[in-house]
Amino acid sequence: MIKKLINSKLWLPVVLILLAGINWAASVWHTRMDLTNENRFTLSNATVKLLQKLKDPVTVEVFLKGNYPSGFRKLSAATNDILMEFKEVAGNKIQYTFISPNETMPGTDVKYGDTLTGIGLFPINLTSQVEQGQQQQFVYPFAMVHFKDKSLPITLYQGKTPLIYFQDLSSAEAMLEYNIINAISKVTQAHKPMLAYAMGNGEPNDMRIYDLMENYLKAHYNLQACNLASDPFIPEEFAVLLVVKPTLPFTEEEKLKLDQYVMNGGKILWFIDRLDAEMDSLQIKNEVVAYDRNLQLNDLFFKYGVRQNADLIMDLQCDYLPFDVNGNGQFEYLPWNYFPVFEGNNNHPINKNLGFVTGRFVNSIDTVAAEGITKTVLLASSAHSRTIATPALISGKENVNAPEDAKFNKAHIPVAVLLEGKFTSLYRNRVSQAMSDSMAKYNLQFLPQNVSGNKMIVVADGDMVLNSVFKNNPLPMGANPFTYGTQRDIPFANGNFLENCLEYLVNENNLMEAKSKEYVVRLLDTKKVKQQKSKLQLINIVVPVLMVVLFALLFGWLRKRRYAQ
Numbered sequence: 001m002i003k004k005l006i007n008s009k010l011w012l013p014v015v016l017i018l019l020a021g022i023n024w025a026a027s028v029w030h031t032r033m034d035l036t037n038e039n040r041f042t043l044s045n046a047t048v049k050l051l052q053k054l055k056d057p058v059t060v061e062v063f064l065k066g067n068y069p070s071g072f073r074k075l076s077a078a079t080n081d082i083l084m085e086f087k088e089v090a091g092n093k094i095q096y097t098f099i100s101p102n103e104t105m106p107g108t109d110v111k112y113g114d115t116l117t118g119i120g121l122f123p124i125n126l127t128s129q130v131e132q133g134q135q136q137q138f139v140y141p142f143a144m145v146h147f148k149d150k151s152l153p154i155t156l157y158q159g160k161t162p163l164i165y166f167q168d169l170s171s172a173e174a175m176l177e178y179n180i181i182n183a184i185s186k187v188t189q190a191h192k193p194m195l196a197y198a199m200g201n202g203e204p205n206d207m208r209i210y211d212l213m214e215n216y217l218k219a220h221y222n223l224q225a226c227n228l229a230s231d232p233f234i235p236e237e238f239a240v241l242l243v244v245k246p247t248l249p250f251t252e253e254e255k256l257k258l259d260q261y262v263m264n265g266g267k268i269l270w271f272i273d274r275l276d277a278e279m280d281s282l283q284i285k286n287e288v289v290a291y292d293r294n295l296q297l298n299d300l301f302f303k304y305g306v307r308q309n310a311d312l313i314m315d316l317q318c319d320y321l322p323f324d325v326n327g328n329g330q331f332e333y334l335p336w337n338y339f340p341v342f343e344g345n346n347n348h349p350i351n352k353n354l355g356f357v358t359g360r361f362v363n364s365i366d367t368v369a370a371e372g373i374t375k376t377v378l379l380a381s382s383a384h385s386r387t388i389a390t391p392a393l394i395s396g397k398e399n400v401n402a403p404e405d406a407k408f409n410k411a412h413i414p415v416a417v418l419l420e421g422k423f424t425s426l427y428r429n430r431v432s433q434a435m436s437d438s439m440a441k442y443n444l445q446f447l448p449q450n451v452s453g454n455k456m457i458v459v460a461d462g463d464m465v466l467n468s469v470f471k472n473n474p475l476p477m478g479a480n481p482f483t484y485g486t487q488r489d490i491p492f493a494n495g496n497f498l499e500n501c502l503e504y505l506v507n508e509n510n511l512m513e514a515k516s517k518e519y520v521v522r523l524l525d526t527k528k529v530k531q532q533k534s535k536l537q538l539i540n541i542v543v544p545v546l547m548v549v550l551f552a553l554l555f556g557w558l559r560k561r562r563y564a565q
Contacts, residue, residue: 202247245462
């Protein structure tokens with residue numbers, strides 16, 4: 001039949017109809033094969049489950065439409081691919097559109113770009129080389145997720161420096177799935193998770209927690225205060241208890257409340273300064289003595305699987321401070337080894353693709369044996385660090401001489417550890433009668449161990465999630481007030497680290513699975529390209545031409561042979 005069709009005059013219309021049908025089917029149904037080792041183009045199970053649970057439409061507006069340089073065009077195309085994959089799973093529950101920031105909003109003469117700037121989504125002022133010379137344009141690497149009457153912005157590109165690097169763009173592509181699905185999860189949730197901020201032990205309650213409260217906690221959680229000194233117990237309704245830089249010792253009653261909160265499935269995120277060492281004292285006297293605050297948390301941490309040491313980490317990979325180098329008011333920015341800068345180990349979704357995280361007067365952490373508890377180091381010092389014992393005299397004069405590199409011979413000292421498993425109570429077999437009576441008064445039952453698995457994170461630095469104040473204005477979390485606005489100003493990822501910790505502890509959809517995907521950038525081997533330049537040019541230019549010529553010769557030979565008969 002096929003032979004008859006080929007020999008008939010209808011073969012051309014049939015082929016055209018067939019091609020038109022294939023194109024129509026391709027426009028309706030979309031699929032692709034993921035041949036990458038890391039399954040880069042395959043949605044995670046958590047993403048698929050969340051998309052399948054959507055009951056009402058979600059609209060995503062992407063503001064990456066325009067004649068941008070190749071890097072951002074590639075990011076725009078990757079965003080389109082991800083959203084297309086989302087739509088394949090969720091059907092009409094996902095709608096998306098690409099908008100140019102120069103377009104005006106419907107019914108107004110206001111441009112989308114101006115609206116984005118008005119809500120704090122500032123563009124990147126990009127300089128690129130074109131035929132006519134240099135061109136400057138504003139790029140808005142943002143998207144907006146809308147669900148019913150709620151909207152949530154997404155930052156698609158989070159470059160760590162004012163310059164645009166290929167690695168940052170690749171990292172942005174790797175984070176697309178997580179960033180978009182995480183925003184969809186937040187905007188569609190009926191109720192914000194409850195989160196408590198611990199009080200009663202000297203925790204900061206001033207401008208230093210402005211960024212933490214306003215931009216990270218209140219925006220995504222139903223935030224409550226929990227006074228450990230006066231509240232009779234910690235309610236189980238709190239998904240996470242945040243303990244930030246306490247300065248006063250914890251009593252046994254307070255530790256019992258914390259312990260039983262954990263035994264009942266409550267999760268705690270600790271940011272603890274074991275030592276008293278503050279910049280304020282150093283600025284006044286140019287020296288400060290670091291000593292143990294004696295917070296009485298050692299036995300609790302030890303029981304859960306870690307020990308926070310009474311020492312200080314010094315690191316050659318560190319932030320900068322201005323120092324008077326000659327005593328005549330000539331200030332220069334010099335490395336301050338007591339402000340270490342950490343890189344994530346990329347061994348867990350919390351620290352995957354995380355930028356630099358800075359700390360101030362940080363202690364070290366040791367992991368200790370605890371049955372049924374697994375420990376994951378989330379942050380550690382660089383390969384060139386050391387610890388000093390306390391009490392220790394810290395002086396600004398230390399920077400008069402360059403640090404002796406030979407002393408920085410310790411590598412990867414843990415400073416943040418994730419603990420997971422069934423925790424055993426510190427008070428197992430040692431509950432006093434007074435404790436029992438206190439719990440019975442509120443109809444509470446003592447639990448000696450977790451019923452099911454639980455999680456907590458211990459970070460040996462209380463300043464990591466606080467913000468500095470510069471000219472009576474709060475700075476972003478992690479920003480250094482002494483280098484702010486200078487060429488030494490580095491946008492640290494302290495806020496991202498906090499967000500990731502909370503997401504991992506709170507999010508029941510396990511969306512961090514999407515963040516843990518590997519994204520291998522396969523760059524050309526420039527040395528091999530140079531060595532085999534002629535061979536590669538031959539393969540890529542000459543071989544395709546030869547194939548076309550051979551096909552034409554073969555086709556002509558077949559026709560000649562057929563009609564010659």
